[in-house]
Amino acid sequence: MNNSKYIFFVFISFFFINSYANKSPNWGPTGHRTVAEVANNHLSKKAKKNISKILNGQSLVFVSTYGDDIKSDKKYDKFKPWHYVNYPFGTTYNNSKKNPKGDVVMGIEKCISILKNKNTNKEEQAFYLKLLVHLVGDLHQPLHVGLASDKGGNDFQVRWFNKGTNLHRVWDSQMIESYNMSYTELSNNLFDYSKESIKQIQSGSTEQWADEIHQLAEKVYKSATIGEKLSYNYSYQNFNIVRKQLYISGLRLATILNDIYV
Ligand SMILES: [Zn+2]
Numbered sequence: 567m568n569n570s571k572y573i574f575f576v577f578i579s580f581f582f583i584n585s586y587a588n589k590s591p592n593w594g595p596t597g598h599r600t601v602a603e604v605a606n607n608h609l610s611k612k613a614k615k616n617i618s619k620i621l622n623g624q625s626l627v628f629v630s631t632y633g634d635d636i637k638s639d640k641k642y643d644k645f646k647p648w649h650y651v652n653y654p655f656g657t658t659y660n661n662s663k664k665n666p667k668g669d670v671v672m673g674i675e676k677c678i679s680i681l682k683n684k685n686t687n688k689e690e691q692a693f694y695l696k697l698l699v700h701l702v703g704d705l706h707q708p709l710h711v712g713l714a715s716d717k718g719g720n721d722f723q724v725r726w727f728n729k730g731t732n733l734h735r736v737w738d739s740q741m742i743e744s745y746n747m748s749y750t751e752l753s754n755n756l757f758d759y760s761k762e763s764i765k766q767i768q769s770g771s772t773e774q775w776a777d778e779i780h781q782l783a784e785k786v787y788k789s790a791t792i793g794e795k796l797s798y799n800y801s802y803q804n805f806n807i808v809r810k811q812l813y814i815s816g817l818r819l820a821t822i823l824n825d826i827y828v
Contacts, residue, residue: 593703594739595631597812599749601703602630604756604816605823608764613820613827620691626699627749633700645697648673649704651776652714655784659776670705671772674698674822681826699819706815708783708807709734711776719787725795733790741801741808756813767814768821775818782807 593601606626609617621629633649636642644667651669653662659671668676677698680686686694704710712718712734719734726740747755759767770778789804790796 593707593812594742596747596749596752597707597739597742597808598630598634598700598703599627600752600756600812601706601815601819602626602699603749603753604813605699605702605819607753608817608820608824610824610827613823616827617695617823620688620695622692629696630699630703632696633704644668645673648676648697648701650710650712650718652712652718653780654713655780659773659780670701670710671776673701674705674772677701678822678826698822702819702822703815705772705775706779706811706818707737708779708786708811709737711779712783712787722787722790723792724790725793727797728795733786736790736796736800737786737808741805744801745805752809752812753816756809759813764817767817779811782811 602625606614617626633645637646647665647667647669649670651659651665651671653659664672677694680694681691681698709719716722717734719737720732722733724731724733724736726736727744731740742752745752786804786807790800
């Protein structure tokens with residue numbers, strides 16, 4: 567290969583690698599793994615034991631991206647609406663029109679009820695446990711509780727370090743990935759809240775959490791304009807919100823699991 571051909575080849579490879587990486591949906595692997603790691607650090611002994619048995623020794627971190635992995639299999643299409651919920655700002659989850667195919671709140675509730683039901687087999691338990699770990703993560707990404715009109719920011723076009731993308735993807739994965747920290751580094755560098763604050767965060771229902779995140783989503787929509795070029799300054803202004811959401815999500819996942827495996 568002569569020099570110019572080689573350069574062209576490298577360029578094309580980079581282009582494909584990058585455009586593939588950009589397609590990672592939901593928090594992205596690092597985000598979901600961070601949520602699972604935080605939860606794992608707050609599990610009761612009993613919950614840890616039960617989870618390890620159900621997952622045949624696999625960790626919560628390992629299974630946290632399962633919900634997205636199965637998206638490519640048509641067999642699981644009915645679970646796709648479980649990753650998000652959209653409703654207008656100024657309304658609450660309870661007062662809004664529900665998607666008959668389900669949403670992230672219903673999905674989480676369904677997983678919990680199946681996991682609490684002693685008559686389900688181990689295979690079902692493992693499936694819904696893996697899904698639950700993922701969905702509690704998704705719920706806390708503000709744009710998973712956004713507006714239907716632009717598919718939770720998926721049609722909200724912006725530029726991220728001069729590359730075309732959308733606001734949803736920036737919040738799912740691009741802000742996190744640009745920090746280039748592993749899930750362990752990230753989970754070790756979140757927040758050091760008091761026991762009382764943690765208790766406060768862990769209280770409330772799934773619907774209440776959705777409404778809280780929905781209000782945050784309203785701010786996220788105002789954080790950028792269509793076509794805006796986002797880079798370091800946007801991360802500087804918003805990455806703390808991402809870190810907080812990852813942390814809160816992990817704490818709430820832990821309390822849900824501790825409650826299932828009492
Ligand atoms: Zn998801």
